[in-house]
Amino acid sequence: MAKNLDIRNGDIGKLLWEFSLPAIIGVLVSALYNIIARIFVGRGIGSVAIAATTVAFPIMTINIAVAMLIGVGATALISIRLGQHKMREAEKIAGNATLLLILLPLILSCIYFLFSNPILMLFGSSQEVLPYARDYIHIIMLGIVPGAISYGMSNFIRAEGNPRFAMLTQIVAAVINVVLNYIFIFPLGWGIKGAAWGTVIAQTVTAIWVLHYFFKGNSRIKISLNSLKPQWPIVLKICSIGFAPFAMQIANSIQQTILNKTIMAYGGDLGLSAVGIIMSLAMLLIMPIVGISQGAQPLIGFNYGARQFDRVQETLKKGIIAGTGLAIFGFILIQTYATPIVALFSKGDTALTQLTVDGLVIFMALLPIVGFQIIGSNYFQAVGKPIQSTILSLSRQVLFFIPLLIILPNFWGLKGVWRTAPIADAFAVTLTALLLFFEFRRMNQKKSVEFEQVNHKLEPRLE
Known part of the structure; x- marks a missing residue:
């Protein structure tokens, strides 16, 4: 209860730091794992293995999309219900979400195993890369359920006011993953299968840990067998709010598929390896900003549910400032040290x-403005507005990136592929600014009406 009072009344800057720092550390560790794993794959197996993980990336993105559909949607609802002091409803939401995190990934894995080769070819695999990609993703799909539970339910932990434990689950998964990747790839010589098994084992360990936290541990939100019983209004609400990040990840998968095929046309397997490295580094730079958005989400959702709109606006403003600062730092890092960073992957x-x-x-030319777009898009998820959130989440990938990716290489070849990203970023940031402008104008009007109503109620007492 003390944590809820802090969210309601505490200093926004301090709270944002307390919630964001564990989220940043957690996602940064996860991103670093992906970097280190790809370095292990590149140095221990070769560039063809990097190309294989690049082909597998759209499939893994779809896995994450399903976890985000449930995890992010439920987290936003849980935060709002906690702000409204509706604990039983929050527990029902968490229980229904847990059931979905088991059933939906199972369906997805069945589809993949039935059509694995056509799916990998669709996502840009060449005949040379196909055996490596198949070996890798077959094992990854065995761990899709624990992966979804680990990722999705970590968000619930953050929503109930325990960001440090949520961070710890991500750190544990990443450390186990890195250690097992090294052992399986180098001393044991399992190749790309070793990289996959390291991921699956780490996800399984953290999934068991997270489930114990909610069923047997010290969580405020308790999940029981009764709360697992599906209630369709709750399921639909979770999916409607979580649809924006789900759609964004699906768009990422489509974008990556088109990107893989375009790269293959203009740069071959070497280009496919290059784009795999670029996407890993982009994830490393963007994930700390995502951590700030995750830290801001329970603050925005709780205070929005409590109708404390000034605190909602202050949280968003400070989140945007922090996210932009991180984006500028990442931009300087890339522009200054690109060659030695990339050389870590390429094995000479x-x-x-x-x-x-x-x-x-x-x-990454316009990375400094990306922080604004990520934090701004997350605001609409946090307050339970799926339409605006979906528009912003899809704007960069679907509205801008994919059309530009189809058009620009016809004029500039491979450079046209690279130039797609900064142009799409500029358009997406402009759209985000417009939607936020109208949102806050509406919110300020609502605050004025509520202020006048309160004064009107007080007038008789003053007389």
């Missing part, structure tokens, strides 16, 4: 290093 392959550096510098 100078052609791969040069191709990747050229693409990375252009691809």
